[in-house]
Amino acid sequence: xxxxxxxxxxxxxxxxxxxxxxxxxxxxxxxxxxxxxxxxxxxxxxxxxxxxxxxxxxxxxxxxxxxxxxxxxxxxxxxxxxxxxxxxxxxxxxxxxxxxxxxxxxxxxxxxxxxxxxxxxxxxxxxxxxxxxxxxxxxxxxxxxxxxxxxxxxxxxxxxxxxxxxxxxxxxxxxxxxxxxxxxxxxxxxxxxxxxxxxxxxxxxxxxxxxxxxxxxxxxxxxxxxxxxxxxxxxxxxxxxxxxxxxxxxxxxxxxxxxxxxxxxxxxxxxxxxxxxxxxxxxxxxxxxxxxxxxxxxxxxxxxxxxxxxxxxxxxxxxxxxxxxxxxxxxxxxxxxxxxxxxxxxxxxxxxxxxxxxxxxxxxxxx
Amino acid sequence: xxxxxxxxxxxxxxxxxxxxxxxxxxxxxxxxxxxxxxxxxxxxxxxxxxxxxxxxxxxxxxxxxxxxxxxxxxxxxxxxxxxxxxxxxxxxxxxxxxxxxxxxxxxxxxxxxxxxxxxxxxxxxxxxxxxxxxxxxxxxxxxxxxxxxxxxxxxxxxxxxxxxxxxxxxxxxxxxxxxxxxxxxxxxxxxxxxxxxxxxxxxxxxxxxxxxxxxxxxxxxxxxxxxxxxxxxxxxxxxxxxxxxxxxxxxxxxxxxxxxxxxxxxxxxxxxxxxxxxxxxxxxxxxxxxxxxxxxxxxxxxxxxxxxxxxxxxxxxxxxxxxxxxxxxxxxxxxxxxxxxxxxxxxxxxxxxxxxxxxxxxxxxxxxxxxxxxxxxxxxxxxxxxxxxxxxxxxxxxxxxxxxxxxxxxxxxxxxxxxxxxxxxxxxxxxxxxxxxxxxxxxxxxxxxxxxxxxxxxxxxxxxxxxxxxxxxxxxxxxxxxxxxxxxxxxxxxxxxxxxxxxxxxxxxxxxxxxx
Numbered sequence: 001x002x003x004x005x006x007x008x009x010x011x012x013x014x015x016x017x018x019x020x021x022x023x024x025x026x027x028x029x030x031x032x033x034x035x036x037x038x039x040x041x042x043x044x045x046x047x048x049x050x051x052x053x054x055x056x057x058x059x060x061x062x063x064x065x066x067x068x069x070x071x072x073x074x075x076x077x078x079x080x081x082x083x084x085x086x087x088x089x090x091x092x093x094x095x096x097x098x099x100x101x102x103x104x105x106x107x108x109x110x111x112x113x114x115x116x117x118x119x120x121x122x123x124x125x126x127x128x129x130x131x132x133x134x135x136x137x138x139x140x141x142x143x144x145x146x147x148x149x150x151x152x153x154x155x156x157x158x159x160x161x162x163x164x165x166x167x168x169x170x171x172x173x174x175x176x177x178x179x180x181x182x183x184x185x186x187x188x189x190x191x192x193x194x195x196x197x198x199x200x201x202x203x204x205x206x207x208x209x210x211x212x213x214x215x216x217x218x219x220x221x222x223x224x225x226x227x228x229x230x231x232x233x234x235x236x237x238x239x240x241x242x243x244x245x246x247x248x249x250x251x252x253x254x255x256x257x258x259x260x261x262x263x264x265x266x267x268x269x270x271x272x273x274x275x276x277x278x279x280x281x282x283x284x285x286x287x288x289x290x291x292x293x294x295x296x297x298x299x300x301x302x303x304x305x306x307x308x309x310x311x312x313x314x315x316x317x318x319x320x321x322x323x324x325x326x327x328x329x330x331x332x333x334x335x336x337x338x339x340x341x342x343x344x345x346x347x348x349x350x351x352x353x354x355x356x357x358x359x360x361x362x363x364x365x366x367x
Numbered sequence: 368x369x370x371x372x373x374x375x376x377x378x379x380x381x382x383x384x385x386x387x388x389x390x391x392x393x394x395x396x397x398x399x400x401x402x403x404x405x406x407x408x409x410x411x412x413x414x415x416x417x418x419x420x421x422x423x424x425x426x427x428x429x430x431x432x433x434x435x436x437x438x439x440x441x442x443x444x445x446x447x448x449x450x451x452x453x454x455x456x457x458x459x460x461x462x463x464x465x466x467x468x469x470x471x472x473x474x475x476x477x478x479x480x481x482x483x484x485x486x487x488x489x490x491x492x493x494x495x496x497x498x499x500x501x502x503x504x505x506x507x508x509x510x511x512x513x514x515x516x517x518x519x520x521x522x523x524x525x526x527x528x529x530x531x532x533x534x535x536x537x538x539x540x541x542x543x544x545x546x547x548x549x550x551x552x553x554x555x556x557x558x559x560x561x562x563x564x565x566x567x568x569x570x571x572x573x574x575x576x577x578x579x580x581x582x583x584x585x586x587x588x589x590x591x592x593x594x595x596x597x598x599x600x601x602x603x604x605x606x607x608x609x610x611x612x613x614x615x616x617x618x619x620x621x622x623x624x625x626x627x628x629x630x631x632x633x634x635x636x637x638x639x640x641x642x643x644x645x646x647x648x649x650x651x652x653x654x655x656x657x658x659x660x661x662x663x664x665x666x667x668x669x670x671x672x673x674x675x676x677x678x679x680x681x682x683x684x685x686x687x688x689x690x691x692x693x694x695x696x697x698x699x700x701x702x703x704x705x706x707x708x709x710x711x712x713x714x715x716x717x718x719x720x721x722x723x724x725x726x727x728x729x730x731x732x733x734x735x736x737x738x739x740x741x742x743x744x745x746x747x748x749x750x751x752x753x754x755x756x757x758x759x760x761x762x763x764x765x766x767x768x769x770x771x772x773x774x775x776x777x778x779x780x781x782x783x784x785x786x787x788x789x790x791x792x793x794x795x796x797x798x799x800x801x802x803x804x805x806x807x808x809x810x811x812x813x814x815x816x817x818x819x820x821x822x823x824x825x826x827x828x829x830x831x832x833x834x835x836x837x838x839x840x841x842x843x844x845x846x847x848x849x850x851x852x853x854x855x856x857x858x859x860x861x862x863x864x865x866x867x868x869x870x871x872x873x874x875x876x877x878x879x880x881x882x883x
Contacts, residue, residue: 048775050771050774050775073777073778073779074777076774076775076776076777077776077777079775080775080776081772081775081776083768083771083772083775085766085768086768087766087768087769087771087772088772089769089772089773089787089791090766090769090791091787091790091791091794091867091868092867093875095875095876096875100786101776101777101778104778104782104786105776105777105778110878110879111879111880114876114879131872131875131876133868146772149776150776153776153777
């Protein structure tokens with residue numbers, strides 16, 4: 001249905017898209033994920049020519065649309081777009097926002113357009129707001145109207161450009177459920193999103209974008225559970241994890257501590273717990289493991305689960321075993337003795353990655 | 368007794384000798400009337416504030432003899448009377464004739480008997496292809512008028528025996544008009560030389576030129592303008608003759624001046640000592656009568672309103688269209704169109720309106736006499752530039768996403784502009800538009816400089832005849848206020864009617880059947 005060949009988009013100071021090649025088939029629901037600034041939105045906006053590609057081709061239904069000869073307005077009528085900032089027409093009521101494009105662009109009668117609009121309004125659950133103006137509605141309501149406006153044009157594909165990013169968290173759900181509802185009707189969709197759970201549940205294809213192109217593509221299961229590429233893995237895991245490989249006793253903990261601080265700040269973890277974790281990391285690694293093993297091989301991972309509110313430090317290492325309970329650091333022992341601290345310490349036999357020791361310390365927050 | 372007579376006569380003789388030998392001026396003149404501020408000689412005016420009309424150069428006669436004085440320049444001679452009476456100036460300079468004319472309405476005025484000099488008045492001849500012939504003909508006419516005494520008669524009638532109630536052009540001379548039409552620039556509010564009477568121009572200058580035209584077979588056309596615009600406009604060749612030009616060397620070099628067609632003393636005028644006997648209400652009644660009723664002067668106001676409205680309305684209409692058209696060209700950031708427009712916009716907004724108008728009238732369209740059209744053009748450009756700026760500001764105020772959403776839906780550029788952007792931009796720029804309409808009406812009041820007879824100029828003309836500032840000024844102010852109020856109400860009504868958010872809810876879904 002849509003084919004993208006060697007698409008390149010340059011701006012004066014950056015080149016978000018270097019070489020993108022892809023095919024979108026009818027019925028696809030594609031989730032586009034990836035770090036900020038990797039050209040996800042740019043790609044979406046190139047597809048309906050809101051951004052003009054620097055080079056390459058975009059072929060819609062067999063027609064090259066970026067050669068300057070194509071009637072873009074006709075092509076755009078086939079592609080709906082839902083924006084991050086809703087972009088409802090501020091001077092028109094909700095019902096007119098949905099009716100007017102149908103009348104102006106599709107030549108429908110007022111009555112026909114009205115009936116279509118009312119039908120869609122009831123589907124998005126906002127029939128009662130038909131005569132309201134956009135600025136009288138909440139963000140979630142506006143986005144639902146914007147989706148209805150797009151649907152009213154009967155597009156062959158709908159492009160969602162971060163549809164929930166500008167929303168209050170309490171309103172994300174209502175918009176996602178509308179998009180899920182559309183997905184069930186089998187319409188072709190492409191969704192740029194930062195909501196990983198949503199992307200995983202709704203899509204049948206996932207494009208992970210990085211380094212100026214589609215870095216890895218696969219089913220949601222592949223991408224989210226078993227990413228093959230390093231960058232993809234890092235992106236998927238980093239969402240809740242910090243991880244380090246410590247392979248020398250000269251290892252510099254300074255940047256780790258900085259990163260941990262920033263991580264804690266972002267996830268609103270209390271300083272007290274972060275300091276406990278920091279102390280544990282230094283006590284086990286620097287004071288003991290470095291002493292026991294001349295050439296340390298440690299994998300350290302810091303996890304924070306928002307749902308269970310647990311911050312944990314997980315260490316896997318090879319070589320001599322060290323039981324944290326044997327520490328002679330009084331402060332560390334006190335922390336271990338607290339009821340909110342949980343320790344797992346075991347030797348692993350037949351480890352696939354040649355780590356033979358596993359230590360996990362979890363820090364809860366007293367209720 | 369005889370001794371006494373001899374004594375007196377010898378004293379008189381000595382005095383006479385002294386007079387003739389030393390030419391002591393004071394003694395030659397009539398007795399000085401007392402003045403309110405006690406000043407009775409020129410020396411006493413040292414360090415005082417003095418008034419003079421702009422462009423007449425009378426002050427050159429006396430500047431060297433005075434010390435520490437400050438000169439204030441007035442557009443119209445009669446505006447110096449209220450200035451004198453409110454003590455803004457201690458005295459003002461005027462030619463003797465003007466003084467006699469003013470004293471008829473203001474008997475409290477007193478002249479210093481000692482004149483500061485004599486001025487000659489000539490006609491300036493327009494710098495155009497007719498110049499040589501017209502100059503020769505007028506020179507001949509003046510010479511002839513001097514030799515046969517006609518000029519003196521004319522001077523006696525209009526100046527020496529001036530009476531505003533009876534003096535008028537008895538018979539308008541017949542002209543064949545075989546040699547075409549000449550245009551004559553006059554002050555128009557300057558008794559007894561040129562003034563408006565019963566809808567026609569009258570006065571010494573007018574009758575003089577009518578007779579000249581009749582004698583040489585021309586039709587005439589009089590144009591009234593600010594005194595200080597006469598010389599520039601005629602030098603630019605816009606008019607064929609400019610009247611009442613004071614002869615001085617610099618001017619004689621820069622332009623073509625005829626021989627003087629009259630000369631008169633330049634005198635200082637002060638406020639005399641009078642008893643104030645007029646009842647306040649009678650004064651008001653009298654002012655009202657003179658300002659509006661006498662000689663049907665209300666018609667002048669009506670005519671002025673018409674001109675002001677014509678210029679304002681046309682400029683608003685054309686300016687709006689012009690600004691809109693230019694904005695449409697520049698809308699997509701066409702670099703050339705934008706650069707041109709920025710320079711043009713800066714130029715028009717950067718120079719004072721009156722200067723811009725005078726450039727249009729005296730430089731660019733120096734040969735055109737369609738002054739109202741020139742004013743409309745000028746204000747159209749000024750308003751157009753504002754309109755352009757307003758559209759720019761208005762459209763920038765509309766969120767970028769609006770255009771993007773329209774584009775993504777498949778709206779063409781034009782559809783998106785007219786259906787989505789403009790209705791929203793209009794609500795941003797209409798309040799500024801209203802202010803600009805007000806400014807425009809007010810700014811049109813300077814068209815008098817290029818001889819358009821608008822409301823302000825008509826007020827000036829009436830004021831110059833009534834010698835009373837209060838009524839005509841207040842009347843003009845009130846009329847402007849009403850005009851502004853009407854225009855603003857119209858724009859506000861438009862603004863409300865096109866505000867999409869103020870539509871009646873019932874209108875939005877008009878004609879649609881409810882579905883189950």
